[in-house]
Amino acid sequence: MESKTNSETKSQRHSIFSKHEISMLGIRSNLVQSSFSYERMHAPGFTWAQLPYWEKIYRDDPKGLSRVMTDNMEFINSSPPLYPILMGLLLSMEEDHVDSQTIKGLKNALFGPMAGIGDAIFWFTIMPIVGGISASIAKSGNVLGPILFFLVYLFLFWTRIPLAHLGYNLGAKAIDIIEDNSKIISHVASILGLTVIGALIASYVKMKLTIKVGAGGAVIDLQRQLLDKIFPNLLPFAFVFLLYWLLKKNINPIWLIIVTFALAIVMSLLGWM
Amino acid sequence: MEITFIQGLLIAIWAMIAGLDCWLQAFFIFRPIIVCTITGLILGDLKMGVIAGGLTELAFAGLTPAGGTQPPNTVLCGIMTVVVAYTNNIAPQTAIGLSLPFAMLMQYILLIYYSSFSLFLPSFDRYAEEGNAKAFKRLNLVPMVIVTLSFGIVAFLSAYAAQGPMRTLVNSMPHWLTHGFELAGGILPAVGFAMLLKVMLKARYLPYLLLGFVVASMIPFSNVLPVALVGAVFAMIEFYHSKDEEKTMAKIKELEVNNQGGGMNDGI
Known part of the structure; x- marks a missing residue:
């Protein structure tokens, strides 16, 4: 039926x-x-x-x-x-x-x-x-x-x-x-x-050091003469993984934004970036 | 430059349209690249709007509502990036940072709505039980109206009413601070990408992340399309591979079943 x-x-x-x-x-x-x-x-x-x-x-x-x-x-x-x-x-x-x-x-x-x-x-x-x-x-x-x-x-x-x-x-x-x-x-x-x-x-995470370090008379451009020689874009990659690690620790994304701003402002104040 | 009352109203109307779209996720005109462009158009500086749109879109690339977290609101961030850059004559990249407090304010308002709109559920349940379609439809309009109006009000107050204090704030900022905000605008996409990785990254996918990173670092190109194609190649290879594997597994299972059956027959 x-x-x-x-x-x-x-x-x-x-x-x-x-x-x-x-x-x-x-x-x-x-x-x-x-x-x-x-x-x-x-x-x-x-x-x-x-x-x-x-x-x-x-x-x-x-x-x-x-x-x-x-x-x-x-x-x-x-x-x-x-x-x-x-x-x-x-x-x-x-x-x-x-x-x-x-x-x-x-x-x-x-x-x-x-x-x-x-x-x-x-x-x-x-x-x-x-x-x-x-x-x-x-x-x-x-x-x-x-x-x-x-x-x-x-x-x-x-x-x-x-x-x-x-x-x-x-x-x-x-x-x-x-x-x-x-x-x-x-x-x-x-x-x-x-x-x-x-x-x-x-391509889009922009982190480049502008600081130059004097080592016994010779001046070294940290970004060009050290980091770029190891691998280009090393800093952005490392920073993303630092944030990734923090997220894995269950830290609120808002804190990551605050950390990013704090880092940028400190770097600017020190004249490193 | 100053935002006129009319421009403030137009921005509020645009915020309501984009805000409703943000709530429903229909046309995706709530993404910064569109929000900034239209805001630039309203303020008579389309080019700056488009540039701000590109920069802000990248900053928000990974900040998606998928995966359970509500990110800072893209509509307010887009509008205020253009507004702050326009009224204070500063670079859009610096303005992104100054727009974030407004984006977070809207984010928290939405979070409150997500919790408090549960209060409508008993009425929805009652109308459903009564089979009262008319009332059910009408009640659905209420949250949408509340959200749309909130976007309009917050955008108007942020863009028009707050421009004076904002200008005082920006003018009093020392160079190292504005430069810091500019740097932060460039680093900010990292937060979004890290959030995407949290949801997507498993050990077996790490090779593809590295592949994309290495290819993009080594080969100069103007956008990510070539790398996307490299990714598509691997995705296709893996797709056919998985399909084959599925077939093989099915065959093995079939054989196993047959063998077991045969074995039992032999035993008897």
Whole structure:
């Protein structure tokens, strides 16, 4: 009996939401952080973004609407740009009236790994690369820098639409794809991201000694004649690792900023930099 | 130079737009490179805005909200870097340091919101239980309005109302202090990179960090794209390698299962 109703709704499935509505789900996924709080993170915004769709599914079923709203008010915290996949996938299941415990279980199983992939791709790989490149253009006063940055992120904004369709069309199949690939993708993104961070440290952390030391009549330029001979950019690299070590000791990042300023001001006062 | 009342208002409006984007993370116009450029445009010095944008973006490259820490706010930092540089006629690199207190002020305001917005949750829960979609949608607008207005007010007070005291402060700073701030602006990206490393660095990835560092130190180039391509090469090699490994592991498992089955049959 139950399987029969399932197959009936499935056959009608694509008639309920138009393509345009699924695209709008991608756009609406931008609302997830609207009522962010530490207690349940994205939950209220996540519910809000999907609400019009549930209103359509449960038009004549106020109990169903209340049930799905309550279910989605549970804690959720994932990577904002990847929400369209999750929402599309959940919507296709909600539309098929899959058992609510199953949907909830899947949602809870997926948002964590998706947060990992999303952070690795968007914050740790794309942001340093795009930010680094457009900032290096902008530094000389070239307005193409900010324009390039804006266009790349406009494109990423737009990708929410195909991602929503992807999630919706794949339905439950998306779960296997995400679970199979999440490890490899964040692994590969880490490789790319760390290579770029290595380059950014060398290019953009500016630390050069100006002090010259007199040693028995001969004057030695510490930066050019000593540090650069050992390895260029030695100071920036060492300083980043000093800060990294402090962070590993669970020191608040604000202190690192204060240490940086203190160091710079002391160096300036002594005339060493 | 002085910021007029109209410019102050325009900056406040821009802060509200960028601030809302910062809250939702939709278009990423809350990043310093965009914030500084538009602020420069408002003040009639686009070029300085763009330069400040490049410098501030680098200083904030690794200061991301991912990984659980809320960094100093990029919108206020971007606006105030340009404003301080403009009103005091100093280099943007020096101004970054002076903009940080404002960025931290906004950061703390947001941290308070992150905690106190939990107070809305009981109402959200009630509307959800009642299935009251209309009220639920309306309630979601409240935090957004609060955040947007806060950005506007803080930016207006910082940029317009505080410019007099700020000028007095900057004028009274001795040379070693302004030079120190300038140096700090150049070193500041290190903090962001260290934060990225804290989240990303594992022993197995250290070779790639060193690779990027060595390539960038040895080969002169104008941006990081070439090194990104070197990284992409290794990422691709590793991707196919991992895929192959996965297949091999699956095959080994299959064989093991078959062998076990065979062994039991032999035993009988």
